[in-house]
Every structure is written in C-alpha cells, then in structure tokens.
Amino acid sequence: MSESKVLTCVSCPKGCEIKVEFEDEKIIEIIGNSCPQGEDYAREEIISPVRILPTTVKVINGILPIVPVKTTKAISLELVDQAMREISRVKVEAPIETGQILYQNLLDTGIDVVATRRIFAKER
Amino acid sequence: MMLKLKRDLVVIGGGPAGMAAADKAYDEGIEEVLILERDFELGGILPQCIHNGFGLHHFKEELTGPEYAQRYIDLIARKSIEVKLDTMVLDITVDKKIYAMNSKDGFMEIEATAIVLAMGCRERTAGAIGIPGTRPAGVLTAGTAQRFTNIEGFVLGKEVVILGSGDIGLIMARRMRLEGANVKAVVELLPYTGGLTRNVVQCLEDYDIPLLLNHTVTNVKGENRIESVIISEVDEKLKVIPGTEKEFSCDTLLLSVGLIPENELSKKAGVKLDQRTKGPIVNEGRETSISGIFACGNVLHVHDLVDYVTEEAVITGYWAARFIKDKYQKNSERRQIKAGKNVNYVVPQYLDLVDHDRKKTPLYMRVSKPLTNVDIKISLKGNTLLTFKQDYARPGEMININLPEKILNEEENIEEITIDIIEKGVH
Numbered sequence: 001m002s003e004s005k006v007l008t009c010v011s012c013p014k015g016c017e018i019k020v021e022f023e024d025e026k027i028i029e030i031i032g033n034s035c036p037q038g039e040d041y042a043r044e045e046i047i048s049p050v051r052i053l054p055t056t057v058k059v060i061n062g063i064l065p066i067v068p069v070k071t072t073k074a075i076s077l078e079l080v081d082q083a084m085r086e087i088s089r090v091k092v093e094a095p096i097e098t099g100q101i102l103y104q105n106l107l108d109t110g111i112d113v114v115a116t117r118r119i120f121a122k123e124r
Numbered sequence: 125m126m127l128k129l130k131r132d133l134v135v136i137g138g139g140p141a142g143m144a145a146a147d148k149a150y151d152e153g154i155e156e157v158l159i160l161e162r163d164f165e166l167g168g169i170l171p172q173c174i175h176n177g178f179g180l181h182h183f184k185e186e187l188t189g190p191e192y193a194q195r196y197i198d199l200i201a202r203k204s205i206e207v208k209l210d211t212m213v214l215d216i217t218v219d220k221k222i223y224a225m226n227s228k229d230g231f232m233e234i235e236a237t238a239i240v241l242a243m244g245c246r247e248r249t250a251g252a253i254g255i256p257g258t259r260p261a262g263v264l265t266a267g268t269a270q271r272f273t274n275i276e277g278f279v280l281g282k283e284v285v286i287l288g289s290g291d292i293g294l295i296m297a298r299r300m301r302l303e304g305a306n307v308k309a310v311v312e313l314l315p316y317t318g319g320l321t322r323n324v325v326q327c328l329e330d331y332d333i334p335l336l337l338n339h340t341v342t343n344v345k346g347e348n349r350i351e352s353v354i355i356s357e358v359d360e361k362l363k364v365i366p367g368t369e370k371e372f373s374c375d376t377l378l379l380s381v382g383l384i385p386e387n388e389l390s391k392k393a394g395v396k397l398d399q400r401t402k403g404p405i406v407n408e409g410r411e412t413s414i415s416g417i418f419a420c421g422n423v424l425h426v427h428d429l430v431d432y433v434t435e436e437a438v439i440t441g442y443w444a445a446r447f448i449k450d451k452y453q454k455n456s457e458r459r460q461i462k463a464g465k466n467v468n469y470v471v472p473q474y475l476d477l478v479d480h481d482r483k484k485t486p487l488y489m490r491v492s493k494p495l496t497n498v499d500i501k502i503s504l505k506g507n508t509l510l511t512f513k514q515d516y517a518r519p520g521e522m523i524n525i526n527l528p529e530k531i532l533n534e535e536e537n538i539e540e541i542t543i544d545i546i547e548k549g550v551h
Contacts (some may be wrong), residue, residue: 008325012180015321017515051326052176054188055302056274065277068174068190077330084302098194117171117190 002028007045011037018042050074053083054116057102062094062119069102073111083107094121127232131206132156132448134222134236136213136389139168140430141421141437142242143196148441149240150203154448158234159200159207160224166200166207167193168244169267170430172274175295177322181431192430216393220416238416238444241390241404242437245422247292248382255287255379257344260351266292266380273299281376285353286310287341291319291428291520293380298327300376307333308372311355313340313362316494318380318520320428341377342369350377383426393417400469401425408472408485409443409452410436418444425471425488428522432488439486443477453478457539459532461487464503464544468492468519484526487543491517495547500525503542504535517545 002023009016014034020042021028030042044050052074056066075083083106092102096119103113132154135142138161146157165171170178173189180186183195200207211226222234247265255263262281264272270292272278284305286293289312301307310328315337317324328335336355342364343354357368385403387395396413398405403424404412410420420440421433446452459475470489491498500512500523509531517523523545532538 008321010177010322010326012177012186012322015325015521049330051330052186053302054175056174056277058277064275066275068171068188068274070174070176070188080302084304098191116174116188117194 005046007042009033009038009041011035011041020046022046049077051077051080053080053087055084055087057087057113057115058091059096059119060091060093061122062096063122064119067092067096067102067119068116069113070116071106071111072114073109075106075109075111079107079109087113094119127229129158129232129234130156130236131158131234132237133158133240133444134234134238135159135240135242136216136222137161137168137242137244137421137423138163138166138207138209139242139244139421140170140193140196140433141244141423141440142168142240143193143200144434144437145240145242145418145420145441145444146205147196147199147203148438149445149448150205150441152442152445152449154445157205159205160211160213160222161207161209162212164210166197166209172267172271173295174274175299178430181429182434189430213389216389216417218394218414236416237448238418240437240440240444241387241395241412241417241419241423242421243386243389243423245383245385245426247379248384250379253379253381255341255344257353258346260344260346260349262346262350262375263344263377264379266290266296266378269296269376269378270299273303279303281305281374283308283374284376284378285341285355285372285374286378286380287353288312288379288381289317289319289324289335290380290382291323293378294319294323294327296378296380297333298331300378301331301333305376307331308374309334309336309355311336311339311341313338313358316518316520318382320520321518340364344377349375351375353377383422385423385426387423390417390419390423395419398425398469398473400463401471403471405473406471407454407458407474407476408439408479409446409477410440410472411443411447416447418447425469427488428520432522432524435486436488457537459538460540462540462542463489464501464542466491466493466495466517466545467543470543482529484528486524486526489523489525489543489545491519491523491545494518495545497548498545499548501544501546502527502531503544504538504540509535 004021018032170189170193178192213224215223342356404419420437
C-alpha cells in the first residue's frame with residue numbers, strides 16, 4: 001500500500017506545497033514542486049530529513065562575544081541536538097573571516113562549521 | 125562651528141535597502157553618495173538574522189543574514205561609497221536638509237539633492253498590544269531577543285512562550301529551542317500564522333513546538349521576573365472564550381506581533397503616509413510626496429524577503445540617480461493603483477514617471493486573508509485586462525507581479541488600475 005504526504009518545501013521562501021506518494025522508502029510520485037530542488041527536498045524529506053544548522057560560536061578577544069556560523073552542508077535533523085552540544089564547546093580567537101572553518105568534521109559527518117561573518121579583534 | 129556638507133545623494137539607514145540603493149545610484153554615475161547609519165556597522169537587521177534562507181532570488185544561492193549583508197558591505201567598501209557610522213539623524217526638512225550627529229563630526233547639516241529613506245521598521249511592543257497583567261522582566265520582543273541571543277551572546281531563558289507567529293517569532297522559537305530552552309508554545313490570535321509557511325515547518329514542526337492558533341495571552345504573572353502566562357482560546361470574532369484559560373509556567377515571553385515602518389523622520393519632513401502600509405505613498409520610482417525624497421525597504425512597507433527589499437532598493441537607487449541627473453520626467457496624469465477585493469495594499473500606490481524603455485512594472489502586494497486557488501485580476505474601469513493565477517495567497521507572504529507596459533499602452537486615459545485577488549468560483 002502506498003502512502004501520500006503533503007510537504008511544504010523549505011528550500012526557499014516560496015514554500016511550494018509538494019505532494020509525495022511513496023511506499024516504504026520508495027518514492028512513486030512527486031507533484032507540486034516548481035524547481036528541481038523541490039524534488040530533491042521531497043525525496044530527502046521522506047527518506048531522511050536534513051537541515052543546514054545555523055548557530056553561534058564563542059569568540060575570544062573579538063569586538064563581539066560570539067560569531068554566527070553554519071554547517072557547510074545540511075545535516076540530518078536527528079543529529080541537530082548532538083551537533084549543538086558539540087558546537088557549544090568551540091571557542092575561536094578573533095579575527096575571524098567569513099567562510100573560515102571553525103570546526104571540522106562535525107560528528108563524523110564530513111561536514112564543517114564555518115563563520116558567516118567577519119569578526120575583528122578587539123583593539124588592545 | 126556646525127559642520128556643513130553637501131552631497132548628491134544621502135541615504136538614511138545602512139541596512140539592505142540603504143546599501144542597495146546607494147550601490148545602484150553610484151553605478152548610475154552618482155559619485156557623492158553618503159550613507160548615514162546609527163549602528164556601529166552596516167547591515168541593518170541582517171547581522172542578527174543568522175539563519176539561512178536569504179539570497180535565493182537575488183544571489184541565486186542560499187545565504188545567512190550576515191553573509192547577505194557582507195556581500196553589500198564589501199560592495200560599498202570596494203566602491204569607496206562614503207559611510208558615517210554611529211550617526212543619528214535628528215531631522216529632515218522639506219528642502220532636503222538633514223540634521224545629524226555623531227561623536228566625531230558633532231552636529232552637522234547636510235544638504236542633499238536627493239534623499240533615500242531606508243530606516244527600516246521596528247517591532248510592536250507589549251504596550252502596543254495592551255497585554256494584561258504585571259510588567260515583569262522577561263517579556264521582550266522577538267527581535268530584541270534575537271539581537272541578545274545572536275549578537276550579544278546572552279542566554280535569555282529556559283522556559284519560553286511566544287505570542288504572535290510572525291517570522292521572527294517562529295525563527296526565535298527554533299533558536300531558543302536549539303540553545304536548550306523548552307519552547308512551550310507559539311500562540312497566535314488569528315486562525316492562521318503571520319509568518320512564512322516554510323518557517324512554520326522548519327522552526328516549529330521540526331521540533332514539535334505547538335502552534336496554538338485562535339489563542340492569546342490573557343494574563344502575565346510574576347513580580348520581578350515573569351513566572352507564568354494564562355493562555356485562552358478566542359472565537360471567530362477574536363473574543364476570549366471564558367473557561368478555556370490554561371496556565372503555562374515560563375521565564376520568558378517573546379512577542380512577535382507585527383512590525384511598523386519607522387517613519388518619524390519622514391513625518392518631520394512632511395512625507396505623506398499610507399494608512400495601510402504605514403509607509404510613504406510612492407510612485408514607481410519610490411519617490412514620496414516630497415520631490416527628491418525617495419523611500420525603500422521596510423520603511424516603505426514591511427517585506428518578508430530581503431531579496432525583494434534589494435530589488436525595490438535597486439529601483440529606488442536608479443530613479444534617485446535619474447532625479448539627481450535631471451533625467452526625471454513626470455506625466456501630467458497620475459495612474460492610481462487601487463487595492464481591490466481581498467488586497468490589503470499595493471506598492472507603488474501610483475504611476476507617474478515617463479519611462480520609454482520600460483517593459484514592465486513590478487507591483488508588491490499583500491492579501492488581507494488566506495486564499496486558495498486565486499486569480500489576481502488587473503482591471504480598468506471594471507474590465508479585466510490581465511489575470512495571474514496562483515495556487516494560494518497568504519497575508520504573511522508578499523505577492524510580487526509584473527505589470528506589463530503593453531497593456532497600459534493599449535489603453536487611453538488610465539486614471540485608476542484596480543487589483544483584485546479572488547478565489548476561483550467565488551465572485
């Protein structure tokens with residue numbers, strides 16, 4: 001017996017409603033997406049949902065106490081809480097550049113954590 | 125001695141709107157562009173919006189808020205566009221004099237040929253919505269909480285209730301949950317959410333955070349710090365249903381109950397505002413009721429996507445540049461754009477520029493209630509000229525359509541264009 005599920009695509013703010021028909025983990029039909037990303041999203045969402053994780057990392061000697069970061073690729077939704085605990089232990093010395101890798105191979109996923117803004121060092 | 129300056133273009137506010145308008149005007153050949161920004165850095169609200177989902181329309185890639193800001197900060201720096209940070213604008217006059225101050229220059233008067241207003245918006249507060257109960261610590265707007273959490277590095281609380289389901293409230297529900305808080309509920313007075321559907325999915329559903337539609341906070345308890353809130357259900361008329369009260373213990377109550385364009389300076393200059401958008405009434409070049417004063421971004425109307433802010437600011441920068449270069453010509457007749465059935469507002473409110481190259485005019489609008497399977501009808505004196513179809517329309521999601529020049533050129537004496545958004549099968 002096949003099942004169907006209506007999803008709201010989160011690939012972009014457009015938020016297409018996508019209807020997926022599937023049996024166990026086999027996708028039978030995907031309709032309602034307006035771009036190929038929507039199809040990928042729907043497939044992943046049924047098999048194993050993943051998300052980019054944006055958060056912050058502590059900064060030493062910076063003009064701000066924290067720096068915003070993100071995972072370089074989407075990680076499994078199930079790993080998010082564990083990833084947050086891991087990232088909360090990281091401390092980085094300023095200056096920090098946008099795109100700088102602050103933590104490598106998060107939870108053995110091969111995915112890194114990078115800074116999403118520039119943080120200048122505090123003037124001494 | 126007061127510092128006196130003269131600039132071709134002064135942009136007030138260095139957020140995404142101000143930066144894109146300045147950048148565009150510069151590219152159009154305006155050299156003396158000055159951005160005035162009250163914060164210590166450019167970027168506006170973007171640096172605190174650390175989540176991803178920005179830039180898909182404009183940059184064709186998914187960026188976080190700080191990354192989107194950085195793109196424009198780098199452009200402004202590369203072109204050596206003049207910026208004054210930590211600068212507060214106090215007054216703007218009808219003859220385009222700006223009074224501002226900072227700790228380096230002191231008090232200054234800047235005479236501008238054109239001004240772009242890009243001051244953004246601010247949040248509605250507890251006072252604005254009249255929450256009953258005590259006034260303890262721990263009740264703050266979602267945007268303030270976002271700044272504390274994402275820029276200043278504070279942990280705000282462990283047990284959180286969020287009133288209002290605007291985008292910042294939804295984003296903060298996830299953010300506080302990720303930081304280890306127990307987010308007990310997002311409470312929304314209306315039968316639908318005020319934010320983007322994608323945010324309901326990825327911020328609430330992903331983390332099993334309950335969304336209580338048709339509910340509101342009817343009491344706040346606590347002396348020094350908030351201790352609990354009473355949440356009650358409301359009926360179709362949004363009246364509280366007695367007997368439905370439930371107490372939720374919490375140490376933090378976030379409010380995400382709407383944004384208001386920040387037009388105090390616009391009002392001082394005498395700029396006419398639209399009652400619906402709470403922003404200036406503008407033509408398609410985003411010129412306000414005062415010649416040479418333009419407006420774009422959230423000061424004009426509240427946007428849900430920064431990509432559309434950029435698009436609008438580019439239009440504004442282009443026309444401000446033409447105004448400065450004296451290549452700005454108006455038609456004697458104004459074409460009003462009327463928000464018709466189910467349409468809350470349309471920006472721009474009227475068309476009056478002479479533009480021979482134009483093929484289309486982008487119109488931004490919002491519906492007044494959620495609709496499915498809609499026709500967006502553009503009509504002249506009751507005759508529908510053009511229909512756009514959409515699967516759905518939601519108040520939280522701005523609609524962006526392009527009005528083709530062709531259909532306007534075929535008609536004469538157009539005084540008013542009406543836009544209605546109607547569900548199919550309903551007349």
